[in-house]
Amino acid sequence: MQAPVKEEGVVSFLTPIGYQAEDCGYCKDPTTSRRSPNSRACCYAISKDLSVDDYQELIDRGWRRSGTLLYKPDLRRHCCPHYTIRIPVDSFKPSRDQRQAVHRWNKFVLGNAYANNAVKVHPKTRAGKAEQKNNFNLISAIHESEYSNVKKPLEPAHRFEVSLEPDAFTEEKYTLFENYQRVVHHEKPSDISKKGFRRFLCDSPLHRTSRPFNGIEQPLGSFHQCYRLDGRLIAVGIVDLLPHCVSGVYFMYHEDFSSWSFGKLSALREATLALEVGYRYYYMGYYIHSCVKMRYKADYRPQYVLDPESLEWDPLDGGLRRLLDTKAYVSLSRERGSSGDKGIPNKEAIGHRHTEKMSSGLPFPLPADASAAVEGGTSLFGLEIPGVLTAEEIVEKVDINRISMELRGGLVVQMEDLVAWEDGDILDPRSLKGFIAEFAACVGPKVAKTMVVRLNR
Secondary structure, eight states, rough: OOOOOOOOOOOOOEEEEEEEEEEEEEEOOTTOOSEEEEEEEEEEEEEEBOOHHHHHHHHTOOOEEETEEEEEEEEGGOOOOEEEEEEEEEEOOOHHHHHHHHHHHHHHHHHHHHHHHHHHHSSOOHHHHHHHHHHOOHHHHHHHTTTGGOOOOOOOOSOOOEEEEEEEOHHHHHHHHHHHHIIOOOOGGGOOOHHHIIIIIIIOOOOEEEEEEEEEEEEEEEEEEEEEEEEEEEEEEEEEEEEEEEEEEEEEGGGGGGOHHHHHHHHHHHHHHHHTTTTTTTEEEOOOTOOOGGGGGGGGSEEEEEEEOOOOEEEOOHHHHHHHHBBBSOOOOHHHHHHTTTTTTBTTSSTTTTTTTTOOOOOSSSHHHHHHHHHHTTTTTSSSSHHHTOOOHHHHHOOOOGGGEEEEOOOOOGGSSSTTGGGTTTTTTSSSSHHHHHHHHHHHHHHHHHHHEEOOO
């Protein structure tokens, strides 16, 4: 398979925000039913200009984005650890209920009259019938009910169309978003706004482009996959198309279609997009094992989990699930290196009971304490955050002297050109050198080499 060509001439501008503790939106305090306060911590950055290659590298190091905000959870201090997951689409096998969801939707769109007449106008051979019965073809099934694939001169019961569009704001999309947030997520109307919709799902920092790949043009960047039935926008999938993956960002549908399993339909369609256009993998965002609403992601197989320490991919199989059932934080590379490592906190020590001190040997084990320590001058290198380079690795793998920074007026210089640079120390976060070294450790050597640090947002 031909490797995609790297995006040329696009520079990523990143603004470090730092390490902060915050409330968790996935779990609640059992006594108050409110968000668990300061129960998780993340490394944050902002970018309004980000290349698809750099973002691919970042998500393969555990980062994700929400609009222009980039964040990397500290999984060892997280009440609900967020694990990056992906599916190799060439080996993806939809389950029976996933296949049934597609067939049921196709039957609704096409209608009984169409199906009955299609048998007469376009009869299938015996071999064709056997093939359809015994082998589920994901690509053909996903596209079967689209109007462009209707068998002429027959007309379906409904005109169903799906298009990949720029992630631009429209009133039509916002109306759908407002309905979804209010009805499905039970948000107050006063909490839903056009500004919030733009910031969350339209203002992507990714440069939209395309590149040749195996004889086709492969779109890259952020897009809205729009579902229309009889001309009406009924659902939108927000996706980031990256050099080797389709990354699902968000999905919304109108309440009128809540009975049609659009969660399954959208996942299968996004996996199909990855399969058809050569992205290789489908990333379904984060997998949170402790969150019941997230468990469905494990039903899409084979699913692989990013090891937060080695950054290698492990199958989400029975063995890993059993570990996730018993431990709040799991790294298989750590498990292999030290069976029963007491440095891994268990659920009795973490979960909702963040007020209790963990006997894990982890420095500043509680998110609030770690955040306060960093604010007080403790180096990020002292926190042992999974997936963040150590000070020794920074010296070995990153030439921080040659990291670029944008000054006022748009002038870009290298760190070694700055007067105060040599006076700093990588272990002193209050010096420029220490601040930049910590950020480079968070984004990794590849992004650190090509990025431009922009301190003025």
